[in-house]
Structures are given as structure tokens and as C-alpha cells.
Amino acid sequence: MLNFNKVPLNIEDEDSDNSSFYLAIADLMSGVLMVFALLFITTLLQLQEAKEQLSQQRRIFVGELVGHLKGNEIDVKVNEETGEVSVREAILFDEGSAQLKPEGKAELSKFIPLYSQIIFSNPDFEREISRVIIEGHTSSKGSYETNMELSLMRSLAVTRYIFSEELQFPNKPELTPKIMAAGRGEIEAEPEYDNPSDRKVVFRFQFRGENPISENP
Missing domain, CATH: 1.20.5 (Single alpha-helices involved in coiled-coils or other helix-helix interfaces)
Known part of the structure; x- marks a missing residue:
């Protein structure tokens, strides 16, 4: 048991x-x-520290850009917050045309070398600015498709002029790989209103890691 x-x-x-x-x-x-x-x-x-450094570099670059452009007789408009530089369509092109006018080339020949000089004046700018985006913009007059095509053709015309032998400046070999052309059409224009200020070519710099599509209205 x-x-x-x-x-x-x-x-x-x-x-x-x-x-x-x-x-x-x-x-x-x-x-x-x-x-x-x-x-x-x-x-x-x-990440926060990197973001703050990027913001600081942007503020410094925009300050340099605004200061230099204000001190020169160049017919452009500078956004003092974003650093975007706008050139009126009437200076560059005839209405409905994507062929640069002589006075448009003359204005670009003053602006582009100075813009390039500012980018390459500081190693931080040169390293961090990955793109210079040349955007064509139109008013809402006409069809969406026509405006999109015209805006792209105009941005390409400006780009080709910068690449051409007609325009020479010290930092050209370093600047050209950073350039990107974009057609924005009437995306940022006032709807159903033919506002002349909407018709323009915009030069916008892009820092590394930023979205290449502009979010500014």
C-alpha cells in the first residue's frame, strides 16, 4: 500500500x-x-537638432539673398520668408510664348550669376542646397492643359539659357547639376481670375531632405 x-x-x-x-x-x-x-x-x-540647424541655415541664406538682391538693380521679387525669387512673365516672355525675349535674357544674365554666387559663398549653403527649382507659373486664363504645357516650356527655356554658351559665370559647372525645371501651370493662381502677378517664373532652393514640391501658396 x-x-x-x-x-x-x-x-x-x-x-x-x-x-x-x-x-x-x-x-x-x-x-x-x-x-x-x-x-x-x-x-x-x-532629429530636432538637425531640424533647428536646417532652419537656421535657411534663415541665414534667405537673409544673404535678400540683402544682395536689394543692393542690385535686378527686377525680381523676393519672398523674405521662403527665399523664393519671382521674375515677372512680361520681362521674360511675350504673351503665350515660351521664347525668351532679349530683355529677359539680359535680366537673367544679371540675376543668375549673383544667385549662384550667394549659394557658393558658404560651404554650408553649397552642401545643403540640393536643388534650385525653376518653376513656370501661369494665371487661370485658358485651359489647364495649355497652362501646364506653357509653364513647363517656359521653365525649360530659362533652364536651357542657363545651360547655354550665351551665359557664363564662375560657378556655372557647380550650379547646373542642381537645377531642376518644373511646370506648375495655374495650380497656385486665383481661380477664374486673370491676375498678371500669377504669371511668373520662380526660382526656389531646396535643402537636402525637403519635399521638392513647393507647399507655399
Whole structure:
């Protein structure tokens, strides 16, 4: 006959071992989570610091750009917040045309070398400005398709002039790889209103990591 009084009962010891095991796992998981939390916080701080440095570089560049352009007789409009430079359509092209006028070339021959000079005057500007986007814009007069095509053809005409032998300036070999042409059509124009100020060519710089599509109205 089996005597249950003589059978060793180690249930309490097994429970104690299991509790120690689970506590060790919990401590390990807490440590892992703590490491991930610290890494996450460190990454956020680094991203914030990089964003602040980018904003500072943008402010410095825009300040330099505004200061230089105001000191020269160049018929352009500068957005003092974004650094976008607008050239009126009437200076560059005849109505409905994508062929640069002589006076348009003359204005670009004054503006482009100065714009390039500012970009390459500072190693930080040169390194961080990845693109100079030349955007064609139209008013809402005419069809969407026609305006989109015309705006692209005009941005390409300006780009081709910069690339051509007609225009020479010291930093041309460094600037040309950064240039990108874009047609914006009537996207930013006032709807159903033929506003002459909507018809323009815009020079916009893009820092590394930024969206190449302008979000400014």
C-alpha cells in the first residue's frame, strides 16, 4: 500500500523557482524597453537638432539673398520668408510664348550669376542646397492643359539659357547639376481670375531632405 505521507512534496519549491524565472524575464524585458526608450529619445533629440540647424541655415541664406538682391538693380521679387525669387512673365516672355525675349535674357544674365554666387559663398549653403527649382507659373486664363504645357516650356527655356554658351559665370559647372525645371501651370493662381502677378517664373532652393514640391501658396 502506498504511503502518501512519505512522498516528497516540492510544489512550493517549484512555484518559487517559477516566480524567480518570471521575475528575471520581467527584469530583462524592462531593461530592453529602457534601452529602446533611451535610443528613441536620443533619435528624437538628434532629429530636432538637425531640424533647428536646417532652419537656421535657411534663415541665414534667405537673409544673404535678400540683402544682395536689394543692393542690385535686378527686377525680381523676393519672398523674405521662403527665399523664393519671382521674375515677372512680361520681362521674360511675350504673351503665350515660351521664347525668351532679349530683355529677359539680359535680366537673367544679371540675376543668375549673383544667385549662384550667394549659394557658393558658404560651404554650408553649397552642401545643403540640393536643388534650385525653376518653376513656370501661369494665371487661370485658358485651359489647364495649355497652362501646364506653357509653364513647363517656359521653365525649360530659362533652364536651357542657363545651360547655354550665351551665359557664363564662375560657378556655372557647380550650379547646373542642381537645377531642376518644373511646370506648375495655374495650380497656385486665383481661380477664374486673370491676375498678371500669377504669371511668373520662380526660382526656389531646396535643402537636402525637403519635399521638392513647393507647399507655399
